[in-house]
Amino acid sequence: QTVVTQDPSFSVSPGETVTLTCALNSGSVSTSYHPSWYQQTPGQAPRTLIYSTNIRSSGVPDRFSGSILGNKAALTITGAQTDDESDYYCVLYMGSGIWVFGGGTKLTVL
Amino acid sequence: QMQLVQSGPEVKKPGTSVKVSCKASGFTISKSAVQWMRQARGQRPEWIGWIFVDSGNTNYAQNFQERVTITRDMSTSTAYMELSSLRSEDTAVYYCAADKGDHSGLFIRWGQGTLVTVSS
Numbered sequence: 001q002t003v004v005t006q007d008p009s010f011s012v013s014p015g016e017t018v019t020l021t022c023a024l025n026s027g028s029v030s031t032s033y034h035p036s037w038y039q040q041t042p043g044q045a046p047r048t049l050i051y052s053t054n055i056r057s058s059g060v061p062d063r064f065s066g067s068i069l070g071n072k073a074a075l076t077i078t079g080a081q082t083d084d085e086s087d088y089y090c091v092l093y094m095g096s097g098i099w100v101f102g103g104g105t106k107l108t109v110l
Numbered sequence: 111q112m113q114l115v116q117s118g119p120e121v122k123k124p125g126t127s128v129k130v131s132c133k134a135s136g137f138t139i140s141k142s143a144v145q146w147m148r149q150a151r152g153q154r155p156e157w158i159g160w161i162f163v164d165s166g167n168t169n170y171a172q173n174f175q176e177r178v179t180i181t182r183d184m185s186t187s188t189a190y191m192e193l194s195s196l197r198s199e200d201t202a203v204y205y206c207a208a209d210k211g212d213h214s215g216l217f218i219r220w221g222q223g224t225l226v227t228v229s230s
Contacts, residue, residue: 036217045223046205051216089155091217097169099215101147101155 004092004102011108012080020105021072022090028071033092035073037066041086085109112136114206114221121227127194130224132206134187139163142208143215144189150202160215161189196228
């Protein structure tokens, strides 16, 4: 069974750069998986930040960027702000019409 | 304003069905794929399935294959997700999402979510 893994939590200070990652239990993540990242605060709808590895959604600040780092998809926040404190999820396209979500990373900024 | 508007919260008894709607406002989903996922409290999101609005073709996650039906009404730019044989474990917030109208299935625009509670 395919499992998409994210670090459960991360803590950074305001102004620091943080990179969140998204890995597969069975191989490397590549651009073929069209990794997407979304942000979700409790009680709110998800907000897509990045799709297809590195394309920023409309209105998303440029401090958010996506990439492939080694064998994982990555979301980098350059100069984290307190407003960025949230849960971050990745989702991968596995092919054959199948999508799989990661378990999410809870980011604390303080 | 372009948004997906979902139907309101539902409370259902075990063994019954629920049908959640997702209506596009301010744009058309006629060339989109519409995705459905759910998230129970404290759990990771689960992908349910998707529909290509123009053709009506669907694909479902294996875990939901036998209980879910995703449909659409092109005349009202609305997609629907019906889940049958409900059990308590189906209690979750259900979300729809649409791509950019390119059939990619990418989760670009999201609905606000619909809380479905299954309780006797």
